[in-house]
Amino acid sequence: MQPQSLELSGIGKGFGADDVLKSIDLSIRPGEFLSLVGMSGCGKSTLLRIIAGLETPDRGSVSIGSKDVTDVDPSERNLAMVFQSYALYPHMTVRENIATPLRMRRLSFAARLPLIGRMIGDAGTLREIAALVEEAAETLQIGHLLDRKPAQLSGGQRQRVALARALVRSPSAFLMDEPLSNLDAKLRAHMREELTGLHRRLGATFIYVTHDQLEAMTMSDRIALMSEGGIEQLGTPDELYQQPATLTVARFIGTPTINLVPVEIATSGRISAYGHELDLEAKVQAAGQNAQPATLGIRAEDLYPAPDGLAVRILRSETYGADRFVTCHLDSDQSVRLVMRQHAGDTLPTGSGDTLRLRFAEQRAHLFGADEKRIEVCARARVAA
Amino acid sequence: MAALRKYLPHLVLALGCVPMLLPFYWMLLTSIRSPSEIFNVSLWPIPEHFDAVTNYGRAAAQVPMARFMLNGVIVCVGILVVQVLTAVPAAYALAKLRFPARRLMMTLIIAALCVPMQALALPLFVGLAKANLLNTYFAMMAPFFLSVFAIFLFHQSFRSYPEEVIEAARMDGFSEMEICWRLVLRGSLPSLAAFAVFSLVAHWNDLYWPMIVVTDTNLAPPPLGMLFFSDVESGANYGALMAGAAIITTPMVICFLFARKHFIAGITMTGVK
Numbered sequence: 262m263q264p265q266s267l268e269l270s271g272i273g274k275g276f277g278a279d280d281v282l283k284s285i286d287l288s289i290r291p292g293e294f295l296s297l298v299g300m301s302g303c304g305k306s307t308l309l310r311i312i313a314g315l316e317t318p319d320r321g322s323v324s325i326g327s328k329d330v331t332d333v334d335p336s337e338r339n340l341a342m343v344f345q346s347y348a349l350y351p352h353m354t355v356r357e358n359i360a361t362p363l364r365m366r367r368l369s370f371a372a373r374l375p376l377i378g379r380m381i382g383d384a385g386t387l388r389e390i391a392a393l394v395e396e397a398a399e400t401l402q403i404g405h406l407l408d409r410k411p412a413q414l415s416g417g418q419r420q421r422v423a424l425a426r427a428l429v430r431s432p433s434a435f436l437m438d439e440p441l442s443n444l445d446a447k448l449r450a451h452m453r454e455e456l457t458g459l460h461r462r463l464g465a466t467f468i469y470v471t472h473d474q475l476e477a478m479t480m481s482d483r484i485a486l487m488s489e490g491g492i493e494q495l496g497t498p499d500e501l502y503q504q505p506a507t508l509t510v511a512r513f514i515g516t517p518t519i520n521l522v523p524v525e526i527a528t529s530g531r532i533s534a535y536g537h538e539l540d541l542e543a544k545v546q547a548a549g550q551n552a553q554p555a556t557l558g559i560r561a562e563d564l565y566p567a568p569d570g571l572a573v574r575i576l577r578s579e580t581y582g583a584d585r586f587v588t589c590h591l592d593s594d595q596s597v598r599l600v601m602r603q604h605a606g607d608t609l610p611t612g613s614g615d616t617l618r619l620r621f622a623e624q625r626a627h628l629f630g631a632d633e634k635r636i637e638v639c640a641r642a643r644v645a646a
Numbered sequence: 647m648a649a650l651r652k653y654l655p656h657l658v659l660a661l662g663c664v665p666m667l668l669p670f671y672w673m674l675l676t677s678i679r680s681p682s683e684i685f686n687v688s689l690w691p692i693p694e695h696f697d698a699v700t701n702y703g704r705a706a707a708q709v710p711m712a713r714f715m716l717n718g719v720i721v722c723v724g725i726l727v728v729q730v731l732t733a734v735p736a737a738y739a740l741a742k743l744r745f746p747a748r749r750l751m752m753t754l755i756i757a758a759l760c761v762p763m764q765a766l767a768l769p770l771f772v773g774l775a776k777a778n779l780l781n782t783y784f785a786m787m788a789p790f791f792l793s794v795f796a797i798f799l800f801h802q803s804f805r806s807y808p809e810e811v812i813e814a815a816r817m818d819g820f821s822e823m824e825i826c827w828r829l830v831l832r833g834s835l836p837s838l839a840a841f842a843v844f845s846l847v848a849h850w851n852d853l854y855w856p857m858i859v860v861t862d863t864n865l866a867p868p869p870l871g872m873l874f875f876s877d878v879e880s881g882a883n884y885g886a887l888m889a890g891a892a893i894i895t896t897p898m899v900i901c902f903l904f905a906r907k908h909f910i911a912g913i914t915m916t917g918v919k
Contacts, residue, residue, distance in 0.1 A: 315813050336819035348810035352832050365819035373824075 265433035271321035296477035299487035341427035434466035558627035561602035570620035677888035705890035714871030737800030803837035840912025868894035
């Protein structure tokens, strides 16, 4: 099966009075690994379920390839879904689980019946199904588990069975709803690798829902970051990290969370924090006569100690092998926390309670206006003091 | 002390068993005693005259016991099959599908649970009489075909079936009926076993309704048959009567023993007593 493109236009969905999704437009390229990320309740799972056909949108349409499937039954869309709980059929063996999507498609109703089916089933088709099941099991290295029941498998093994059940029918696209969230951290990292490997091998379209930005960042070709029923930003992982379009995106992407400092944009475009002028200028002039409040986002790795920086007090310092994260608060405003990332080898006069002066890499700072939208900035040439 | 703590619950439960089992013990005892000993209050298990053969022989020979048992089987199985066929899809729809008035329907089902059979007996009897259906198997079965208790019990157990498995099945191409019968009911076999025991016991032992709609001895289920039997014997031969009672109780005991494990899992799982 050729990988297919998917096209969502104007998708809206409400439950009761709440609008869970408000007019979503999204086109997914054939063979792409696209992640839908966001906090829980942002509508990402609902969107996936609308693509799958398990939920009907109130407005808008879904197309697969060039075919409008908005009113098509889930089973007719030829999509495979991997659920968070894996959703294996509990009373069937692994072999039967993997064979089920094929049996449902290729056998008549009578041939699927438990006892009679064996007698009237077409032997050729059954052999074909058995061969495809073996092949899928081989791909996911679960050949030795085929005769077990799901209850006898570990989480990681169930995950593989769910994947095998999805890929056995060669769907036009794979839909995955937080498939790794029930695994322990180590296995999750391993399965991440396997999933990207599988995506490369199959060349199929993957739509992957997760609340874990790390999963989205490491696996996706593109990420659609969702918030409050809309798509906040759509782009490659690098774009989202380096050019966050809104404050929500900046906050969501990256570990540790981006540092946010309240600043003001003067009418001249110059930016100051706590009365302290920064070497930054907004490209857009602030409207009106008064200075506008804004937020400056600084990544942990863009902070560094410098004698002429802002005064901060160190709260704690945590070492993660290669990196060290130093948490401090501004001397001038204790409610503003900053996290600085350092190489563990860097020497630093640290200790809880010590004071320090910090600067940041201006060209990599992100400025967001009062409406939380990104404002482009440029670094001003530093004037020698 | 530890031993006491370990065995005390068993002791208490064993004491509780005594009043439960005493009537059955008495029935068995009477069924092997000779007429002269019937009114002896002794509980000693070995009678002076061992009359089991006479009593059981008489119970089996004087009345068409096999016929009564067959009637019982036909009525009970007929009721159970139709109850399951109707209650399972209804419970599945109520538990797992979204449609208008679902809550209202559920309320009506709970309300219907509160209506006793006796309240409906007269209109049902008149209806069956007008339709010329008295003295038929159908008349004995029809009022029980739709069991709100079954709908309620299955609803409770279906509710816990994982939603995602149902959705996976929809994507794999299962029809709703196939999901209902092949997946959801399959996952609730203990409830099915529990309900089967409830239903079989209730209708095997039912005397009230067959007595109203059936006067033909050939159609009598076991309890009604026993009643005819005691009339024939003018109530004098308790030994044979109890032998007959023991015979008709046996299938139920066997049925329960087979389904015991599932039955207990079924009622503890769904929280129905």
